[in-house]
Amino acid sequence: MKNNILIFMLVGALIYMFSVTSCAPDYQTEFNVESLVVPDKGLTPIFLPIGGGDKVIEVVTNVPFANWTASSNAEWCVVKKEDGKVTVSAGNNDLFLTRIARVTISYGHQAYSINVTQTGKEPQLLVEGQRKGVVKSVSASPAEITVRVSSNMNVDYISIPDTANWVHLVSNIADGSDRILKFKTDMSKSETPRFSTILIQSSDNPDYMSSFIVKQEAIKLQHSLIALTESMLSSNAQEPNEGPIRNLLDNNAGTFFHSAWSYSISVAHYLQVALPEPVSIFKFWYQNRNNSNGKPTDVTISVSNDGQNWRVLIPHLTGLPTGASSTYESKPIFADEPFSYFRFTVNKTNGGTAPTYFNMAELKMYKSILIP
């Protein structure tokens, strides 16, 4: 037994000695570690002036010269590799914007990247001598506006907002070193002044923008209530159980018109008015029923001369109120020619999408006359 213990101890000691000696560091072998280091100082971004210049980046390395690389991702940024350093240089920047490049110094998978920035020519873009704040006022009638733009760049982006599509660019012509922009405005259809901010940019430097404001005076209208009678009103979907259409004219917010809910039709429900005389400018007013459902939220306004052929004036009138007994008064609506029939087609309500029922308590229409 003692002999066995002794044998096991000897074998254990042998394995331990073998393990220790096998892990011993090799202090004799000389390792040739190749490294490439760009000191922190050289990693700071490089800024070059508009006229160009050069900058030296120090490289600490024992890697053979042919085995490490230095490159730039932009043609204008020239990189020259030398012993222990890299020289970055650039010529004159003829652009109207700051340009950037990325210089990479690498050895194998070890790489350093340095950003290079060079400022460009100073852009100039002035509308009537200012970057912004110029206001051009026009009357409510159709008018022309002329704007002088001074710039050392191409003036090729002129943006008129969709929400102010009453302003139109007519021409953009050169006048010496300046550009003359001509705009025309449509006749105002608003009883309040309206504004449009025109944005001017250049493809040479789109970030450098100028703008001016067009202010158009309001029109003056005289509104007179159209005397409506029950025989002038009709609907393609009168509900038979409640809400006769005459209730729209009884000056009683407690009664209402209701379109069909007890049967269905395949088209959107509408309300139609045969006017006693042709009108070309009008507005309408309505009051919602004193409950929570069936409130129009998306409506098409159409008009007709004969009640057969219809033309759409407003494809989607939105932003309508949905509260109980809430009221809505439209802005003046201009038709291209006088009409005798008016149609209010409900595309959506707060309860669903057409064909769906809607209701309304009161309806009024006004004929409008332009006051010079």
Added chain:
Amino acid sequence: MKNYIKIFIIAIIGFAFAACETYDFESEQYKNVVNLLSNSAQIYDRQVSSLRTSGDTIFLVAGLSGTTLASKSYNVALVEADSLFHAFNKSNYDIDSSRFARWLPVECYTLPKTQMEIPVGQNLVRFPIYLKNLDKLSPDSIYLLDYKLNTNITKEFNPLKKEVLLRIYKENEFASTYKNTYYNYTTTYVETLSLSDRLIRRPTNANQIFPLAENSVRMLAGDETFGDYKEALDDINAKSIKVTVGEQTPQNPLARQVTIESYKTLDLVQLPPYEMYNNTYLINILTTPDGRSTYYKEFRLHYKYRLSSTLPYKEVKAILRMEFSPRAEQL
């Protein structure tokens, strides 16, 4: 007694070593038959073709079974087939023919050799298939090639692997049909340009990008959705935009100009660059102070669109971003 045990153990170990030594690694352990490389469904779908205009090459691989390399040459001949093609459509789509996979059009590929040989000392041969004009293919359809062994010439073959369906995937620098490619909206505005119903939305969802040609991709406009992709063809055609990536910008080599167009019927207007929405495709490298970099592919877009002429335009100022690894892409 103890000595018997020791002798027994040593005999067992010696036997085990001796048994291993007698294993004959040199002799053929299986039958040498020709097969066409494919998965368990007899489809070979591991290759993705580049959409570059010069074309790309994929391979149909014929292998030789067995445990050793070929001791003689094997003639491998291919002929066109269609049984797997029809089986693929039947098993995946039954009678829904609108979703059937399509044959790769003849104008899109060339198979220069239909007969090659597995030479002595090899165990496979690769038939090159030259692909071209892949930009004419819809990114929403599945395109296949079907080939089988010509058993009049190739006599020794595996009957379960004598036919293969090659699925054609395509990719460009920006997207792939092999794996769904999603770019995330970030810092994005979609504004309805209506005075009466002005609405600004800030989408943060992902937009799936499809490769069209070497430098163009398709994506949904603004905050539109197409619902279930399997039934979305009409929505895709009506609501998608095509973005074509062009030349480098003069101020940043990592940015390229883009052109935004309607994919099919969408009413779309590309708007002038506005601040960071400058109509570019940018490799955006964000570097932390300790030097680590994160790489993004970004579309920076400014346009307006509407689905119908009676609706107001929606103005889109969008950054679509996808993180990527430059080293992984070089593999």
